[in-house]
Amino acid sequence: MLRFLRVILTGLLGFLFDGVGAFGVGAYGGVRVVNGDHHCSGRVEVNLHDKWGTICDHDWDMQAATVVCAELGCGIAESASRGAEFGPGGGEIALRSIHCKGHESSLIHCDAFISRNYFCSHQNDAGVKCSGTLMEPRLSVLSPHFVFSAGESVHFYCNIQPRDRVSNVHLYKHGVETPLVTQSADPTQIGVSLVLSDVESFQQGSYSCQYNIRGGFPPHRITSPTSHPVNITVVDLLTPHHWYNTSSEAPTGSVIKGEGFNITCSTPRPYPGASFQLRLVRSNGTLRQSLPAVSKSVTFTFPNAQSSNEGYYYCLYRVQLGGRTFVSRESQPLPIAIKDPDPLLSPMVISWLVSGVTFVIAVIIIFTVAKVMCNKEKQPSELERETRTCVDNTYVALSVHKL
Secondary structure, eight states: OHHHHHHHHHHHHHHTTTTOOOOOOTTTTEEEESSSSTEEEEEEEEEEEEEEEEETTTTHHHHHHHHHHHHTTTEEEEEEEEESSOOOOOOEEEEEEOOOSSOOHHHHHHEEOOOOOOOOGGGBOOOOEEEOOOOOOEESSSSOOEEEEOOOEEEEEEEOOOOOOOOOOOEETOOSSSSSEEEOOOOTEEEEEEEEEEEEGGGOOOEEEEEEEEETTTHHHHHHOOOEEEEEEEEEOOEEEEEEEEESOTTTTTTETOOOOOEEESSOOOOEEEEEEEEEETTTTEEEEEOOOOEEEEEESSSSGGGOOOOEEEEEEEEETTTEEEHHHOOEEEEEEEEEEOOOOOOOHHHHHHHHHHHHHHHHHHHHEEEEEHHHHSSHHHHHHHTTEETTOOOOOOOOOOO
């Protein structure tokens, strides 16, 4: 009630002498603090009509101090000082009274009494102590590398400026508005650990951190600048696929001995600097061979299948990034059996069959020709038939001599 009466009385007196009202944009030239411990504390002075003057502390409060700190970019108001705590000013008293709600961005949006006040002197100059400009935090990764495997945890560390009113520290991913991790901070801490657990491939990218402090009147939070970004890579190796093909018509899972065959390994998600490894598990040991993965698939060639190529084949995908080696799970086993050629289809057997058939046909032809020739020699000539004579019902063939 007393404060209300003081405001009414001050306004009335101001009106009687010089008037009362809110200063305009053209008249207001900004605010500053002087004679303090740092650039965010000191006696408050405003520029009206290109002249700097002080503010009377009769109605000076935390709401007005909060607006001053916000306008100066000095964080939150810690105190609204009176009685020329930072020393008396010189020149005119620019504002004898000012009324703010605390959420304004500048004093120009507050109600101000700008006329002379014969009841205020420089011993009543108002001052302010702001928390100060919030320093930019520094984000780092608590590991010697920046490449991680899917399922691992990434431990970030946000280095902050120790403050009494630090409330929370946040970890942000570029392009995502809400923080992925939020951690409360102790006023004495110079840094906070932020853990991103069980990372997945879509979480790779650029990260930064910010911190909040709480204070002012009405109480509110202000946020620090954003730290410089830190980039991480998440490697998620999928199990490779594999298949084989051969030039022969061998049964499934088999290759004819002496024929060629290929085994192809493929991954749906390729990475730079990768390679495929093909592992052959045999009864007498294991063999491995590798090829660089210039694309998402690679083919291992076996031009002459032998018994040593028989066994179970496995593919795996290997990546080297950021000084680390990542290996996928092995594919399912691919069994391949080496079969001897079918004797019925052997070239040697076919050659023997052709030779045998040719020989039989030749023998048949020779036998047929010989038989025909033999039959011709046994048949009597026409002359012999004509000279046959019947004697006592007996035919006698008389020989006829050629002349």
